[in-house]
Amino acid sequence: MTVLNPSAGYRTLINTFTVEPERAEELLALLSEATQTIRRMPGFVSANLHVSLDRRYVANYAQWRSQEDFEAMLKHPDAQPHLREAAAIASSFTPILYDLRETHSVEGAA
């Protein structure tokens, strides 16, 4: 379970992968496995893996304590093989680092 709360002060990475629909499950499995390694790195908060309804996109919505922690992960030798594998399966990917500014939720939603 992941909580989105602007006052937590995390950085949010939204990485959108374009993928051949028949390889979407393979990419999800690889990102899931990569997360088992990356989740132990300093500053990791969460990773949330999504697949589009048309299976042409996979998105990781990830929270990091700081931009520095996120960038240290990118350079970490244990992360790099996973990152390269994901890049090889995807047709392209667009990682964008955000701040969460506002959250509007229906009260009582799960």
Next chain:
Amino acid sequence: MTVLNPSAGYRTLINTFTVEPERAEELLALLSEATQTIRRMPGFVSANLHVSLDRRYVANYAQWRSQEDFEAMLKHPDAQPHLREAAAIASSFTPILYDLRETHSVEGAA
């Protein structure tokens, strides 16, 4: 506060707007105002507004009870002026509808 939980069964819209950095705040304000209308529509669960660190992107991570509820909102006469205004401020936008498949969180994170 928004909770990401695959077992909730929501559909997730990630809408990524490309924007001139000097118009990012204007777009955020417009999306925030639009959410005051849209949050009252059936099936709305949450909207979460993000701005990229370089201010070239604004992203809305939104949860809906179903694809049908989301599509009904798009056609709703109260939503359409807001959607047109956002499209006019942004250089482009890419709405993609996802299912949340997996969540990995550090225990005890805020």
